[in-house]
Amino acid sequence: xxxxxxxxxxxxxxxxxxxxxxxxxxxxxxxxxxxxxxxxxxxxxxxxxxxxxxxxxxxxxxxxxxxxxxxxxxxxxxxxxxxxxxxxxxxxxxxxxxxxxxxxxxxxxxxxxxxxxxxxxxxxxxxxxxxxxxxxxxxxxxxxxxxxxxxxxxxxxxxxxxxxxxxxxxxxxxxxxxxxxxxxxxxxxxxxxxxxxxxxxxxxxxxxxxxxxxxxxxxxxxxxxxxxxxxxxxxxxxxxxxxxxxxxxxxxxxxxxxxxxxxxxxxxxxxxxxxx
Numbered sequence: 587x588x589x590x591x592x593x594x595x596x597x598x599x600x601x602x603x604x605x606x607x608x609x610x611x612x613x614x615x616x617x618x619x620x621x622x623x624x625x626x627x628x629x630x631x632x633x634x635x636x637x638x639x640x641x642x643x644x645x646x647x648x649x650x651x652x653x654x655x656x657x658x659x660x661x662x663x664x665x666x667x668x669x670x671x672x673x674x675x676x677x678x679x680x681x682x683x684x685x686x687x688x689x690x691x692x693x694x695x696x697x698x699x700x701x702x703x704x705x706x707x708x709x710x711x712x713x714x715x716x717x718x719x720x721x722x723x724x725x726x727x728x729x730x731x732x733x734x735x736x737x738x739x740x741x742x743x744x745x746x747x748x749x750x751x752x753x754x755x756x757x758x759x760x761x762x763x764x765x766x767x768x769x770x771x772x773x774x775x776x777x778x779x780x781x782x783x784x785x786x787x788x789x790x791x792x793x794x795x796x797x798x799x800x801x802x803x804x805x806x807x808x809x810x811x812x813x814x815x816x817x818x819x820x821x822x823x824x825x826x827x828x829x830x831x832x833x834x835x836x837x838x839x840x841x842x843x844x845x846x847x848x849x850x851x852x853x854x855x856x857x858x859x860x861x862x
Contacts, residue, residue, distance in 0.1 A: 593617040595658035595710065596635075597649070598627045599665025602837060603715070603810070607664040608634035610718030619656045621649055626667055643667070644677030646685065646701075650708055661705045663698075663806045664715040666776075698806045714805045716835060724811070726831035729839070729853045730846050738793050738826040738852065741766065745795035746828065746861045753799030759809045760796045762824075764788040777811070778818045785822030793826045794819060798833035812837030813845065820849035831855030 594616045598604035604620075608631045611618045620635035622628075623643045632638045637656050641648055653661065678686065685700050702712040716723055728734070734742065745763040752758055758772030762784025769792055770784025777796065785792040796809050811829055819827060827846070829836070832855075836842070846853050 591615050591617065592659045593619060593657045594713075595653040595656070595661045596620045596631070597661065597663040598622045598631045599663070599667045600626055600628050601666050602628065603835070604628055604631045604665040605634070606719050606722070607662060607715045611662075614718065619653060619658050621652060623667070628665060642677065644682050645679050646682040646704065647679050650681075650704065653705075653710060654708055658710055660711045660713045661702075662713050662715045662718070702806060712805050714808075716808060722835045722837065724829055724831050724834045724836040724855050725839075726855045726857060729843050729855070730851065732847070732850060732852045734826050734828070734852045734854055737765070737791075741793040742795055742826065742828040742854070742856070743861055745793060746797060746856070749795050749797045750800060753797060754801070756799065756801070759799055759802075760794065762788055762792050762794050764792040777809075778814050781815065781818040781824065782822055785819055785824040788824075790823040791825045792819075792823070793828065794824055795828045796834065797830045804833075809834040810837060811835070811842070812839075813842045816842045816845045816849070816851060816853070819851055820845060824851065826852045826854070828854050828856055831857055 594611050596604060596608060596611065596618060598620055605628055608618060608620065612634055617636050618634060619637040620631055622631065622640045624640060626643055639652055685704060686697065705712055741763045744766050745761045748768065749761045752771060760772040760777045760780050761768065762770040762781060769788030770780050772780040781794055796811060798809055811834060815827065843853060
């Protein structure tokens with residue numbers, strides 16, 4: 587992202603990511619216009635905003651008008667949003683309904699790319715959030731005191747290939763496997779719920795693999811892991827977490843690794859070339 591001062595429009599979801607991005611925007615000297623959503627956004631982001639407005643989810647035309655009226659040049663999206671609620675027609679204005687329902691494919695990548703195109707049609711560039719917080723990009727290598735054992739490495743290879751194939755169909759980013767058997771595939775419920783379900787049914791020693799989907803909208807939707815991911819695994823006796831290094835975000839890495847070491851969980855970041 588250019589170091590010249592600009593007006594950044596931040597679409598803030600839940601959890602800590604939007605706050606970290608807002609801090610990055612201000613640290614770079616940019617003007618910050620923030621849109622939050624009732625019942626979805628981390629409202630702590632408001633204290634960093636030069637301009638702040640709380641909107642109802644699905645009011646796309648109001649959101650775009652708000653950014654346009656405040657001179658937004660670049661748009662950043664950060665934080666979690668409940669997709670089932672986004673898809674609820676009662677929440678959508680006419681512009682959002684056209685965006686969603688004129689597409690047969692309603693996967694995350696398709697809808698997010700369409701959303702980005704809406705902003706760009708109004709002269710606003712969509713920028714990757716991680717450019718402002720590059721320290722969140724996940725590192726390569728083993729982060730924990732324990733390396734994956736041979737069985738876990740086999741499950742990682744198996745799960746990785748399946749996750750990539752599922753990703754090509756825009757189904758999910760996370761898969762849970764054990765002994766070459768699929769225990770869970772991520773859908774609308776999100777990563778943490780997938781892990782709880784998969785590790786519960788997979789049993790002790792289940793392996794969690796999270797990858798970047800082929801064709802995923804990288805500016806908007808990188809996979810993310812963190813403390814909650816590891817806690818969900820520990821609660822159900824999962825044994826190994828593998829993620830795609832440099833293509834995902836890792837929140838609270840130091841604390842997550844501490845919890846993993848205590849639970850005997852191995853965490854490893856891999857590149858696509860490590861699997862092929």
